[in-house]
Amino acid sequence: MKILLGVTGGIAAYKAADLARMLVKRGHQVRCCLTEAGSRFITPLTLATLTGEPCFGANPDYHEWRPNPKVEHVDLARWADLVAVVPATADILGKTANGLANDLLSTILLATTGKVLWAPAMNKAMWAHPAVQANVACVRGFGHSIVEPAEGMLACGEEGTGKLAELVDILEAIEALGRPRIPILEGKRILVTAGPTREDLDPVRTLTNRSSGAMGIELARALRDAGAQVHLVLGGDLKAPRGIQVVRVRTPWRINAPSISHPKR
Numbered sequence: 055m056k057i058l059l060g061v062t063g064g065i066a067a068y069k070a071a072d073l074a075r076m077l078v079k080r081g082h083q084v085r086c087c088l089t090e091a092g093s094r095f096i097t098p099l100t101l102a103t104l105t106g107e108p109c110f111g112a113n114p115d116y117h118e119w120r121p122n123p124k125v126e127h128v129d130l131a132r133w134a135d136l137v138a139v140v141p142a143t144a145d146i147l148g149k150t151a152n153g154l155a156n157d158l159l160s161t162i163l164l165a166t167t168g169k170v171l172w173a174p175a176m177n178k179a180m181w182a183h184p185a186v187q188a189n190v191a192c193v194r195g196f197g198h199s200i201v202e203p204a205e206g207m208l209a210c211g212e213e214g215t216g217k218l219a220e221l222v223d224i225l226e227a228i229e230a231l232g233r234p235r236i237p238i239l240e241g242k243r244i245l246v247t248a249g250p251t252r253e254d255l256d257p258v259r260t261l262t263n264r265s266s267g268a269m270g271i272e273l274a275r276a277l278r279d280a281g282a283q284v285h286l287v288l289g290g291d292l293k294a295p296r297g298i299q300v301v302r303v304r305t306p307w308r309i310n311a312p313s314i315s316h317p318k319r
């Protein structure tokens with residue numbers, strides 16, 4: 055897939071280098087576009103070296119790919135199968151939600167007709183702010199995908215939601231967006247059940263089977279990528295894919311449960 059990786063001015067920008075490397079390793083062609091603020095956190099040289107492609111953006115030295123310099127934003131927007139903004143600042147979300155385009159990345163984001171994925175990262179109060187949430191809802195309304203920030207220790211020293219999602223989750227979301235949808239499954243609600251079954255006999259013993267649940271999880275993932283709305287009933291402890299409603303099940307031991315009768319000797 056041809057991926058344009060937009061890197062904006064958040065402290066998590068350094069993680070974009072790792073994501074670029076992971077995407078290249080998976081066989082994708084990656085071109086990066088740095089905002090001016092992004093280039094204060096990470097250098098174009100790092101991204102250009104890791105991707106083997108020129109890095110575009112605010113720094114004029116890195117406007118290198120110029121089949122026609124007048125329409126660079128359009129060329130890049132047309133080139134990309136997918137634009138991923140990782141990390142996405144409150145600022146770039148606000149600009150796109152409101153149709154503003156005052157630098158290369160924000161212009162590409164308006165010029166693209168392809169898929170767009172955002173992985174926001176910011177302070178927890180910024181993320182919770184109604185203006186940011188309204189902008190997120192707005193870009194969702196454009197059909198863009200969001201990999202929501204995670205909870206944890208933030209760069210500002212606070213604890214809360216705002217941390218860039220795990221890179222493996224962002225990578226998975228990018229690849230999922232790139233897979234072809236299956237029209238017959240689009241929007242269908244599908245229930246998948248995945249093992250193992252676990253039924254407690256008493257407080258210390260459990261009846262179970264050797265299922266890991268992995269096959270059901272992969273089915274759920276494939277159905278999600280094909281466009282279905284998937285609900286997964288999951289027996290085990292494996293991590294569930296994002297974008298799937300999960301209900302974890304286990305039949306617990308109850309004090310009044312009928313006890314197993316043991317044969318008399």
Ligand SMILES: Cc1cc2nc3c(=O)[nH]c(=O)nc-3n(C[C@H](O)[C@H](O)[C@H](O)COP(=O)(O)O)c2cc1C
Binds near residue numbers: 062146
């Ligand atoms: C040290 C530092 C860290 C910052 N971290 C973030 C951040 O994590 N998320 C965010 O939305 N803005 C952050 N900002 C603010 C943005 O850099 C600022 O809004 C900038 O204008 C964003 O520009 P851009 O969206 O064009 O990259 C940070 C600013 C500084 C100085």
